[in-house]
Amino acid sequence: MQTTTKPHLHSLSHRGYIQGLTFSAATTNTPLCHFFSNLRYGLPAQRWRRASPLPSDYSYGTKEEPGKCEKGAGVCPQPAFLGPVDRSGWSEDCFQVNVWVPVGDAPEGGWPVLFYIHGGWLQFGSPNGFSGTGLLGDSPVNTIIVMPAYRLNVFGFLYSSELEHDAASVGETTGNHGFWDQRLALEWTRDNIGLFGGNKENITVAGYSAGAYSTFHQLTYDLSLPAQQSIIKRACIWSNSPAAQPKYPPEAQSQFNALLTALNIPIILPDSEKLARLRAVDPDTLLIAATSTQFHQYRPTSDGAFVSRDLFKSLENGKFAQRFKERNIKLLLGETCNEPKLYSLWFPPKDNTLDALRTRLIAEYPTSTVDALLALYYPDNKLPPGQENWDSDAFGHIYADMQVYKIQRGLIHSLVSHGVPDSSIYRYRVEMRVKCAEKQIPIEWGVTHATDHFIWFWGNGEVLEEREKEAVGRALIGPLARFLDGDGDIGWGTQSHRQMRVLKGDGEVGIWEDGFWDEAMRVWGAVPEIRDGKESARL
Numbered sequence: 001m002q003t004t005t006k007p008h009l010h011s012l013s014h015r016g017y018i019q020g021l022t023f024s025a026a027t028t029n030t031p032l033c034h035f036f037s038n039l040r041y042g043l044p045a046q047r048w049r050r051a052s053p054l055p056s057d058y059s060y061g062t063k064e065e066p067g068k069c070e071k072g073a074g075v076c077p078q079p080a081f082l083g084p085v086d087r088s089g090w091s092e093d094c095f096q097v098n099v100w101v102p103v104g105d106a107p108e109g110g111w112p113v114l115f116y117i118h119g120g121w122l123q124f125g126s127p128n129g130f131s132g133t134g135l136l137g138d139s140p141v142n143t144i145i146v147m148p149a150y151r152l153n154v155f156g157f158l159y160s161s162e163l164e165h166d167a168a169s170v171g172e173t174t175g176n177h178g179f180w181d182q183r184l185a186l187e188w189t190r191d192n193i194g195l196f197g198g199n200k201e202n203i204t205v206a207g208y209s210a211g212a213y214s215t216f217h218q219l220t221y222d223l224s225l226p227a228q229q230s231i232i233k234r235a236c237i238w239s240n241s242p243a244a245q246p247k248y249p250p251e252a253q254s255q256f257n258a259l260l261t262a263l264n265i266p267i268i269l270p271d272s273e274k275l276a277r278l279r280a281v282d283p284d285t286l287l288i289a290a291t292s293t294q295f296h297q298y299r300p301t302s303d304g305a306f307v308s309r310d311l312f313k314s315l316e317n318g319k320f321a322q323r324f325k326e327r328n329i330k331l332l333l334g335e336t337c338n339e340p341k342l343y344s345l346w347f348p349p350k351d352n353t354l355d356a357l358r359t360r361l362i363a364e365y366p367t368s369t370v371d372a373l374l375a376l377y378y379p380d381n382k383l384p385p386g387q388e389n390w391d392s393d394a395f396g397h398i399y400a401d402m403q404v405y406k407i408q409r410g411l412i413h414s415l416v417s418h419g420v421p422d423s424s425i426y427r428y429r430v431e432m433r434v435k436c437a438e439k440q441i442p443i444e445w446g447v448t449h450a451t452d453h454f455i456w457f458w459g460n461g462e463v464l465e466e467r468e469k470e471a472v473g474r475a476l477i478g479p480l481a482r483f484l485d486g487d488g489d490i491g492w493g494t495q496s497h498r499q500m501r502v503l504k505g506d507g508e509v510g511i512w513e514d515g516f517w518d519e520a521m522r523v524w525g526a527v528p529e530i531r532d533g534k535e536s537a538r539l
Contacts, residue, residue, distance in 0.1 A: 001134050001463050002026035008034050009066055012195045016059035017066035022103070023133045032137025034101040036069040036196075037128075041148065041188035042095035042181070047155065047279045048163055050172045050180055051095050053187065072128035073098050073149040076156065077283040079124055079291050081346065089128070090283060092155060097185055100132030100145040101196050110199030112143045112484045115189055117182055117218070119209030119240075119450075121346055122299055123153045131461035139458045140473060140481040144198040148185035151178045154290035155283075157298040159249065160256035162271040173305035175252070179217055180306060186218065190231050204484050206236030208453060212333075213240040213403070216411075221306055223323040230327060234483065237333035238456060239449055241408035244365045245312040246300040251366060255295035262289040296347060297363040315411065318418030325420050332483055333412075334428035334500060339404045342441070342449035344396025352391045354381055360395060365402070373398060376523065400449070401523065409520035416497045426483065426492050427500040428476060429512055430455065436462035447505075455503070456480075471507030 008022040020036035039060070042051035060067035074094035079085065102111060118125045127147030135141050150156060156178030167174035190200045207215040215235050222232045260267055263286075265277050278286070290296065302309045314320040324331075347363070349356035354374070361370040377398055378384070387393040401407075412425060430452045433443070436459055437451045445451075454460050455472050464472065479501075482490040492501055493511055502510045 001138070001459060001461065003032065003133055004029070007070075009063070010034070010036065010196075011063075012060060012192070014059075015192065015195060016061045017063045018060045018069045019066040020069045020099075023137070025137070030137075031103045032133045033103060035098070035132070036101070037098040038071055038073045038096045039067075039069055039099060040095060041097050041185045044093040044095070047092060048158060048174065048177065048275075049167070049170070050177065051184055053184060073126060073147075075126045075128065076149065076152045077287050078120070078152050079287060081120070081124055087284070089126070092151070092283065094126075094149040094151065095181060095184070096149050097188070098127045098130075098147045098149075099196060100136055100147075101198075102136050102142050102144070106197030107142075110194060110202070111197050112486065113189060113193050113198045113200070113203045114143045114145045114484055115186055115203055115205045116145055116147050117150075117205070117207035117211035117214045118147065119207060119211040120152070121297070122157060122178060122210045122213070123297065125152070125210070130457060131459075132457070133461065134458035134464070135477075138469075140478050141458075141484065142481070143204075143484045144193060144196055146185070146189045146193070148182055150181035150185070153298045154259070154286060156181070157300060158256060158259070159252035159301040159303065161249070161253060162256070162274055164249075165271055166275055173303060175301040175303045176306040179214065179221070179300065182214055182218055183221065183306075186231055202233060202486055203231055204234040204236065205232050206238065207240075208238040208456070209240050209403075209449065211240075212237040213243060216240070216242050217300065217307065219329070220308070220311065220320065223320070223327060223329075224308070227327070232329070233486065234330040234332070236480075236483075237331065237408070238452070239335055239339060239404055241402075241404055241406075242312070242315070242411055243402050243407055244369045246302045246307050247366050248302050248309070252301045255293070255298070258293040258295050259290055262293050294359060295363050299364065315414040318414075321415045321418035321420050324415060325418075325424075328424075330424050330426070330483065331415075332426040332428070332480070333408060334430070335404050335408070336447045336449060336452055337429060337431045338446040338448045339400040340393075340396035340448075341445045343399045343403065344392050346399075348395055349391040352389050354378065354390055357390045357395055357398075361398070364399075373402070373523075404449075405516055406520040406523040409514070409517060410524035412497050413521065413524060422495070422497045425497050426479075426490070427494065427497065427514075429500045429502045430476075431505045432471065432503045432507060433505075434459070434464055434468045434472070436464065467507065471503065471509075475501070475503040475507075475509045 003023045004026050005021040008020050010018050022034050023032045045051040073096035074091035075089040076094045077090045118127050126149055132145045159175035163174040193200050205215050205218050215237055219232055219235050222230050300307050349360040433447050433451050434454045437454045441451050479490040498514050500512045502512045504510055
């Protein structure tokens, strides 16, 4: 969409003044939305320490010298995907949000709020690659969008006993710093969104891919708190799931030790010296070393603070469902019809062998989970019909099943089998590509993971064709707008959790009886490690 911008001064009351931008349609000069970027939600923090909330007297600027909020949020140092490494904007001080606000007067009670967490396998990405101009200016959605930057990869998810002792010395927890960053940004949103005309009592947390995975963990943490501390009313889990119980500290320690070895830091050094050397390494060198080891994926740890050590057990025994039902949470979740293609391209196995596939998956999931999965999928150690190689077909298939297809259905099963009504769950399936997706994702990849970014964000800065707008609006974005508003009936059309609302390839809307359900239940029920993260009987 062709747009123009002009400065927009906004008062944040006791927080002072900020200057953002008003986006307008270039052809008509019609205002589309306001944009405020790089708004700080937390104070700078030392590497692998928790960020602190802003003090009560923190001010962004004065009317005469307002805080400049026209550039993007800080970008956590990160590896590249499908292109060269882009170091522009890199900063470990990335505790900022981008905020998109509708034009005009807020409704009574304030605008609903969409807190959106970007994806990228928890290893890369930023909120700067998203545009709210089309969604807020040309679709049925009228909501404030808050997009946080947060620490990623080795900066956001490294864990070890050394870091644990270091954090304890200052009264902190360790590990899962990226999740704590997201939570801090969510609390900032609750406390400050009224200054933009938002309703702090009407916050939906959403995310795509790793952002959807993050959404699940943010919801889980939120449900563990007393009701008066709860923030989340609804959640959108777009193309992801709980996946598996995160690794326990001993396996996370192996990753830490491998990083030390890659950086030639002796493991026998005192804890304080090891951390001092790690903290002195420049971001680029640290990132190169972190991605060079066997354990190159930095993901959450079952630390007992943010991530319960019994998280998957709570799914199985109904405790999670009970809290979900008590808080009356509504959940919108689903998938594209060809998730595996893009998944297969992220750090694929180094060789075309079963052993290489196992090694790659262990970088992602607990070893016990990986071994149980491989025994289930490949009981004779051979590729089944339809899969031609281990390093692409098999990897993409099992990776997409874990991250989306199978375990997302396991989550739904865990909810409805313990009393959550079908009416609380809205499932979708996308089988249509919009043309502008071709600018980033080759058409021959089909409706793969991330092609529907351009649907959920109404072109995400590109232009949807008129026929696409009609189809997308009718199928998904109209109902999404009602979902965010908190309407009781969003016109979804499904009658049970076994049905999915489908945006078909021709733009028509249908209701699909889930053809993957029984196979998903076989995976969910046959692999005990997926449910409780502990060793148990083999198949």
